[in-house]
Amino acid sequence: MDIRNICLLGHSGSGKTTLAESMLYVTGAIDRMGRTVDGNTTCDYDAEEVKRQISISLAMAPVEYKGCKINVLDAPGAFDFVGEVMSALRAADAAVLVCSAKDGVSVGLEKAWKYCQERNLPRFIYVSKTDEDNADYAATLEALRAKFGTGIAPVAAPAPDNSCIVDLVLNKAYQAGKGGKTTEAAVPASMADEVESLRAELMEAAAGTDEELMEKFFEEMELSAEDTAKGIGIGVRDASLVPVVCGSAITGLGTTVLLQTIVDLVPAPTAMPAETATDESGEASIEVARDPDGPTAAIVFKTISDQYGKYSLVKVVSGKITGDMNLYSTGTGKAEKLGRLYTLRGKKAEEVKEIACGDIGAIAKMDRLKTGDTLCDPKRIVKLAPVPFAEPCYSRAIAP
Ligand SMILES: Nc1nc2c(ncn2[C@@H]2O[C@H](COP(=O)(O)OP(=O)(O)O)[C@@H](O)[C@H]2O)c(=O)[nH]1
Numbered sequence: 001m002d003i004r005n006i007c008l009l010g011h012s013g014s015g016k017t018t019l020a021e022s023m024l025y026v027t028g029a030i031d032r033m034g035r036t037v038d039g040n041t042t043c044d045y046d047a048e049e050v051k052r053q054i055s056i057s058l059a060m061a062p063v064e065y066k067g068c069k070i071n072v073l074d075a076p077g078a079f080d081f082v083g084e085v086m087s088a089l090r091a092a093d094a095a096v097l098v099c100s101a102k103d104g105v106s107v108g109l110e111k112a113w114k115y116c117q118e119r120n121l122p123r124f125i126y127v128s129k130t131d132e133d134n135a136d137y138a139a140t141l142e143a144l145r146a147k148f149g150t151g152i153a154p155v156a157a158p159a160p161d162n163s164c165i166v167d168l169v170l171n172k173a174y175q176a177g178k179g180g181k182t183t184e185a186a187v188p189a190s191m192a193d194e195v196e197s198l199r200a201e202l203m204e205a206a207a208g209t210d211e212e213l214m215e216k217f218f219e220e221m222e223l224s225a226e227d228t229a230k231g232i233g234i235g236v237r238d239a240s241l242v243p244v245v246c247g248s249a250i251t252g253l254g255t256t257v258l259l260q261t262i263v264d265l266v267p268a269p270t271a272m273p274a275e276t277a278t279d280e281s282g283e284a285s286i287e288v289a290r291d292p293d294g295p296t297a298a299i300v301f302k303t304i305s306d307q308y309g310k311y312s313l314v315k316v317v318s319g320k321i322t323g324d325m326n327l328y329s330t331g332t333g334k335a336e337k338l339g340r341l342y343t344l345r346g347k348k349a350e351e352v353k354e355i356a357c358g359d360i361g362a363i364a365k366m367d368r369l370k371t372g373d374t375l376c377d378p379k380r381i382v383k384l385a386p387v388p389f390a391e392p393c394y395s396r397a398i399a400p
């Protein structure tokens with residue numbers, strides 16, 4: 001199955017956990033939307049998270065949309081838990097930065113942007129809470145451009161009365177329907193001018209990523225939906241364009257547009273450039289190609305140990321992991337017998353037979369495995385780049 005790995009980043013309270021819940025709901029993975037205030041969301045399941053109504057640790061929420069498995073990693077926004085963000089970034093192939101339409105650009109968003117920028121990570125912005133009374137999409141876009149430059153490329157726009165969301169690439173509007181499903185609708189006449197000018201800007205931005213597209217654009221002064229998507233895709237991969245989608249996680253309006261954008265524009269993990277690893281001594285560098293048939297190499301990007309069990313979360317960079325394998329661990333310097341394999345959805349663990357190349361999964365009860373260790377084929381020992389340490393949130397000098 002096709003795979004996409006994304007992480008949700010942004011200021012605390014911007015709506016990441018609710019967005020993950022909405023993605024689960026509209027794809028049918030859950031049949032009821034939880035709310036962070038009620039402490040019943042999929043991703044904020046820990047007792048402390050329920051009590052404080054904020055996310056504390058990284059949670060996984062895989063969803064399936066149009067035959068593609070999207071691994072959603074919900075990272076906490078509060079700065080105290082930035083280590084969780086580092087784990088999420090290690091496993092994700094793209095980030096969705098969540099920015100509230102009523103609060104605009106926040107410190108948490110700027111930090112998330114900086115982390116992506118440092119890694120040249122493909123990224124999107126999801127402007128959340130468009131249903132709120134004082135939400136202002138145009139002002140949010142302006143603030144995003146002022147802060148992050150001209151690569152900001154809106155691919156969706158909400159109707160001022162929240163009746164629908166317009167997909168600017170396809171020039172189609174979507175209304176929220178039953179059970180979080182969306183139905184197609186006509187673009188409201190009141191939005192015609194706004195949509196036309198946003199589309200013209202988008203086509204130009206898309207054309208700017210590729211010479212052939214630029215020629216087409218100059219000849220015809222417009223691009224087809226297909227060519228626009230192609231141009232945006234090129235811009236996303238080299239992180240020169242940052243598509244902006246929007247919506248309300250509470251009504252579900254915009255969630256399918258976001259899912260479609262992820263499927264269309266986030267690179268598949270197997271299409272990402274090879275990872276640069278080292279040999280065991282850390283001296284010679286080794287290219288690890290994202291080869292499903294290659295020798296196994298996986299990075300442990302997070303360790304969970306709670307009342308639900310001990311799980312080592314891994315991302316498979318090359319080859320695959322099956323339960324009967326003995327994989328070499330760079331942490332212990334030995335081959336380790338693997339525990340059972342799982343997919344996690346919040347606190348729910350579902351046993352699986354294998355974790356495919358590019359996919360994210362969990363291995364249970366690996367007592368000697370630590371975050372940052374590489375699990376690999378004993379015949380090709382490599383050390384993948386570990387999870388980096390975050391800068392301290394606070395530091396103080398003490399005189400001797
Ligand atoms: N009106 C409205 N409220 C939202 C929306 N998304 C999230 N919220 C609320 O914003 C608050 C913070 O949401 P949460 O998902 O926990 O934010 P996180 O810290 O980014 O994970 C909660 O009270 C949510 O109910 C939305 O689309 N519309």
Ligand SMILES: [Mg+2]
Pocket residue numbers: 016017018044054055075076077
């Ligand atoms: Mg949260």
